[in-house]
Amino acid sequence: MTGKPRTNNLVERVMARLGADIRGGRLGPGARLPTEQELTASMGVSRTVVREAVAALRADGLVVTRRGSGAYVADPAASPFRIAAPHAADLGEILDVMELRLAVEVEAAALAAERATRKQIAAIRMALRSIDRALRGGDGAVAEDFAFHCAIAEATGNRQFPRFLAFLGNHVIPRQSVRLAVDTPAERRAYLERIQHEHGRIVAGISAEDPAEARRAMHEHLTRSLERYRNLARRSVDG
Amino acid sequence: MTGKPRTNNLVERVMARLGADIRGGRLGPGARLPTEQELTASMGVSRTVVREAVAALRADGLVVTRRGSGAYVADPAASPFRIAAPHAADLGEILDVMELRLAVEVEAAALAAERATRKQIAAIRMALRSIDRALRGGDGAVAEDFAFHCAIAEATGNRQFPRFLAFLGNHVIPRQSVRLAVDTPAERRAYLERIQHEHGRIVAGISAEDPAEARRAMHEHLTRSLERYRNLARRSVDG
DNA sequence: TCAATAAAGTTGTCTGACAACTTCATCGAC
DNA sequence: GTCGATGAAGTTGTCAGACAACTTTATTGA
Numbered sequence: 001m002t003g004k005p006r007t008n009n010l011v012e013r014v015m016a017r018l019g020a021d022i023r024g025g026r027l028g029p030g031a032r033l034p035t036e037q038e039l040t041a042s043m044g045v046s047r048t049v050v051r052e053a054v055a056a057l058r059a060d061g062l063v064v065t066r067r068g069s070g071a072y073v074a075d076p077a078a079s080p081f082r083i084a085a086p087h088a089a090d091l092g093e094i095l096d097v098m099e100l101r102l103a104v105e106v107e108a109a110a111l112a113a114e115r116a117t118r119k120q121i122a123a124i125r126m127a128l129r130s131i132d133r134a135l136r137g138g139d140g141a142v143a144e145d146f147a148f149h150c151a152i153a154e155a156t157g158n159r160q161f162p163r164f165l166a167f168l169g170n171h172v173i174p175r176q177s178v179r180l181a182v183d184t185p186a187e188r189r190a191y192l193e194r195i196q197h198e199h200g201r202i203v204a205g206i207s208a209e210d211p212a213e214a215r216r217a218m219h220e221h222l223t224r225s226l227e228r229y230r231n232l233a234r235r236s237v238d239g
Numbered sequence: 240m241t242g243k244p245r246t247n248n249l250v251e252r253v254m255a256r257l258g259a260d261i262r263g264g265r266l267g268p269g270a271r272l273p274t275e276q277e278l279t280a281s282m283g284v285s286r287t288v289v290r291e292a293v294a295a296l297r298a299d300g301l302v303v304t305r306r307g308s309g310a311y312v313a314d315p316a317a318s319p320f321r322i323a324a325p326h327a328a329d330l331g332e333i334l335d336v337m338e339l340r341l342a343v344e345v346e347a348a349a350l351a352a353e354r355a356t357r358k359q360i361a362a363i364r365m366a367l368r369s370i371d372r373a374l375r376g377g378d379g380a381v382a383e384d385f386a387f388h389c390a391i392a393e394a395t396g397n398r399q400f401p402r403f404l405a406f407l408g409n410h411v412i413p414r415q416s417v418r419l420a421v422d423t424p425a426e427r428r429a430y431l432e433r434i435q436h437e438h439g440r441i442v443a444g445i446s447a448e449d450p451a452e453a454r455r456a457m458h459e460h461l462t463r464s465l466e467r468y469r470n471l472a473r474r475s476v477d478g
Numbered sequence: 479t480c481a482a483t484a485a486a487g488t489t490g491t492c493t494g495a496c497a498a499c500t501t502c503a504t505c506g507a508c
Numbered sequence: 509g510t511c512g513a514t515g516a517a518g519t520t521g522t523c524a525g526a527c528a529a530c531t532t533t534a535t536t537g538a
Contacts, residue, residue: 010522011294029343035488046523048287051489055250055291056298067489068530096399099350100343160335249491274519285492305518307499358520 010045013054022062022073032062033071082145095230101168102222104161105149109202109209109218114154120155121207127151128196128203135192148199152206152218198224249284253292256282261301261312272302291378334469339435340407341461343400344388348441348457349450351394359394360446367391367435376432387438390443391457437463 021027034042039050055073057063065071112120127148134141153162198221205214260266273281278289293310296302305311355363366387373380392401415448437460 008521014299036486048290048522048524051287052291054489055294059254059295059298065489066488066531069486069532091282096397099346099395099397100399100403103343103346104339106346107338113336130525156338158335158338160339164339247490276519287491287493291490304520305500307518308501309519419530 006095010049011052011056014039014043014050015056018053018057019062022057027073029073029075031073033073035070035118093224096220097168098226098229101165102219102226104164104168105153105222106215106219108153108156108161108165109206109214111158111161112152113206113211113214114155116155116206120151124148124151124155124203124206128199131196131199135196141192145195152202155206195221209225249288249454250291250295253278253282253284253289254295257296258299258301263298266312268312268314270312272312274309289395307428336407336449337461337465337468340404341458341465343403344392344405344461345454345458347392347395347404348445350397351391351401352445352448352450352453354396355394355445359390363387363390363394363442363445367438370435370438374435378470380431384434391441394445 008018018027018033027033033039033054036047036054039045040047045049046198054065056094058065062074063071064074116124127144127150130204131141131144131148134144149163150162156162161201198217202219202221205211205217256264257272266272272278272293275286275293277288278284279286282289292317293302293304297304301313302310303313351359351363366383366389370380370383370387373383389401392404395401439454440456441453441460444450444456
């Protein structure tokens with residue numbers, strides 16, 4: 001029924017079981033975990049393995065340990081927010097995360113329009129020129145595109161924005177790389193040029209210190225990007 | 240100079256050192272960590288401690304281990320995004336996170352307006368009535384307010400939004416509780432009524448399937464909230 | 479009844495050992 | 509000389525036992 005364990009790693013097996021008990025609610029906040037002795041017995045592993053598993057769960061913020069007393073399920077309020085790397089296979093999950101990214105970037109553009117320093121605007125402009133250069137070189141300019149968006153996030157003056165984007169960018173920018181394979185060179189050039197036009201409009205909004213315009217421009221830019229990706233998802237599902 | 244270690248926990252001490260080496264760039268992605276033997280020697284702890292520290296770092300996604308080969312700094316692209324619970328003392332950090340929340344909630348309102356099912360809209364309306372009831376009972380309705388925002392996040396149909404909000408809500412809703420202490424009862428009632436009026440406008444936008452209006456309403460609502468908090472921060476700093 | 483004390487239980491740390499696997503140098507055949 | 513096989517050394521994974529530090533509970537005594 002349960003099948004063989006997917007991993008040879010004993011620590012992960014113990015982690016998986018305890019993690020499931022916690023997240024599944026069988027062990028509520030504040031509940032005490034089985035003692036190390038009980039776990040070694042019930043799972044047939046050594047204390048070393050149990051302790052490493054608990055150490056990992058502690059690092060995840062799921063449990064706290066009290067010497068002499070036991071290990072307890074942590075208050076969820078104290079555990080940090082995490083977004084695991086979405087499985088590349090799960091298109092739905094990727095789309096969900098992309099929407100979250102859109103939310104963050106749209107506001108970032110508006111904040112950048114309100115607060116960007118001259119230096120930061122110059123950095124954004126430079127990133128835009130880097131994309132131009134890469135495009136003229138026949139490149140997809142994926143890295144340059146990402147750097148451009150990061151420059152805007154930096155210009156918010158809010159450290160959470162670049163942090164968030166830096167994470168998402170690593171996972172959720174299959175844009176060009178995924179898409180370019182299915183297009184003709186002519187379509188591709190047209191597509192990249194339109195992208196760059198959209199970028200230009202975003203920069204104009206920020207430079208003009210017009211948050212509403214910056215927001216609109218970024219929103220349209222990312223909505224189109226999302227829409228393309230959604231079509232791709234539909235296509236790969238239907239046919 | 241460095242002072243005594245803040246923790247008695249040896250595992251955390253080793254984690255702190257390795258984590259600092261990694262995040263500080265002294266150990267770049269792909270770099271190999273010192274062997275367990277070297278770490279036991281250089282830090283004067285047992286192998287047990289070193290192994291638990293490495294297990295924790297692995298759980299954090301900072302390190303991957305290869306049996307027979309060594310432990311390596313993970314590709315940052317594979318490590319999950321985390322927002323640690325902001326220190327309550329650090330007002331600037333809280334404001335930063337609140338801006339991130341604003342970004343997410345504004346888009347959530349728009350998505351809810353596009354996609355909410357009848358059932359979801361009913362849930363939002365019910366949450367709104369719960370706030371009403373609590374207010375009439377003389378309560379601050381903090382929990383009910385949070386539930387209202389969560390209901391909107393649910394109505395996006397995107398699981399990432401409620402997840403994100405569920406985390407932030409636990410940390411960043413000192414709104415009323417902080418503020419109410421400094422106001423007269425009359426001011427307080429007026430304030431809460433205006434909040435509720437803003438809520439009503441958000442619901443109207445969502446019900447009318449008008450994303451632009453829902454977005455505007457939510458944006459104004461949260462911007463005011465943020466502004467109040469900013470003033471509070473200024474006040475507590477200046478005087 | 480209540481406080482001090484003892485005992486049992488639990489996590490934290492140390493030590494030593496072996497298994498499983500990787501890496502690299504050495505050696506031998508061609 | 510080149511290339512593959514072999515073996516040794518090094519490294520992580522797991523097990524076992526022990527003691528220290530601390531908490532909780534039960535016992536005892538006033």
